[in-house]
Amino acid sequence: MGLSAGLISSRELGRQLVWGFFFASILAAWGLLFAMQPGLDLPAGWQDLGPDYLASLCRGNAGTAGYMPVLAMWALMALAMMAPTTVPALKTYTDLGHAGAASASGLAALIAGYLAVWLGFSAAGAAAQVLLSGFGLIDPLGRSTATFLNAALLATAGAYQFSRLKQACLNSCQSPMMFFMAHWRPGAxxxxxxxLKLGAVCLGCCWAxxxxxxxxxxxxxxxMGLAMALMTMEKMPVIGxxxxVPVGIALLAGAAATIFIALTTTN
Incomplete structure (x- = not known):
């Protein structure tokens, strides 16, 4: 009996350690993104810890900073924004662990697979930023300088809110227990x-x-904070x-307003 209790305690400790590292990584990502903010005055002596490099990642023009620094920024952004949105799914997996179906190594592997998908998205996002910056369509802060691009992004995101793919992916995100029942695989x-499948479903919900x-x-x-809150709430069954629909309508209205303002200003 004592050995059994010890094993259960050891498994629970392992899961808690994984959870601790998970949340510490999210906090670290937000902290690094804050340190990279343009115009931030860092305390004297911090240069020995490397914050000057971190701050330089996005203070220059993405077209001249190089791909890897921009990729680092996108990876941090994906971790900071998207990892919190998957907490309900990870909690569901952990709950399964109390019945012996999941383990600490399994939880760590699940998180790794999820983040691998978003790292791939970050690679594409960084490439797009460098490319658009090279054409003069993105400013040094990563903002579009082209009205047509702003309108297109808003319209795409708005229209995607009404798509069947968005709804299908959102249904899976809102019902993590059903997701695991349909896709369960044992072991790490x-x-x-x-x-990977959970990350793909999440990507299907949130890429636009x-x-x-x-x-x-x-x-x-x-x-980042507002988008993280919105995407997290979208994955909640009742609120989501x-x-x-309201978010889709608001985004489409934003696209129309962007075009209207540009036309009236030009005239």
């Missing part, structure tokens, strides 16, 4: 594959909203069902 390798960073600015912390 199976958890990693489930993490994430691209609005080009409208607000890829280094805009206020946008009431948000999708």
């Amino acid at each position: 390798a199976g958890a990693f594959r489930m993490g 909203l994430m691209l609005l960073a080009f409208v607000a600015g890829t280094m805009n912390l206020a946008f 069902r009431t948000l999708t």
Whole structure:
């Protein structure tokens, strides 16, 4: 009996350690993004810890800073914004662990698979930022300087809110227990594959909203916070069902207003 209790305690400790590292990583990502803010005065002596490099990642023009620094910024942004939105799914997986179906290594593998998908999205987002910056369509803060691009991004995100793919992915995000029942695979390798599928479903929900960073600015912390809150609430079964349509209408209205203002200003 004592050995059994010890094993259960050890498993629970392992899961708690994974949770601790998960949340510490999110806090670290937000902290690094804050340190990279343009115009931030860092305390004297911090240069020895490397914050000057972190701050330089996005203070220069993305077209001249190089791909890897921009990728680092996008990866931090994805971790800071998207990892919190998957907490309900991870909690569901952990609850399964109390019945012996999941383990600490499985939880870690699930998180790794999920983040791998968003790292791939970050690679594409960073490439897009560097490319658009090279054409003069993105300013040094990652904001679109072209009216047509702003309108297109807002219209795309708005229209996607009404798409069947968005709804299908959102349904899976809102029902993590059903997701795991449909895709369950045992062991850490199976958890990693489930993490990839969970990441793909999450990407299907949120990619268009994430691209609005080009409208607000890829280094805009206020946008990151609001977008994270919106995407988290969208994944809540009750609240989420009431948000999708209003958000879509608001984004489409924003696209129309952007075009209207540009036309009236030109005339």
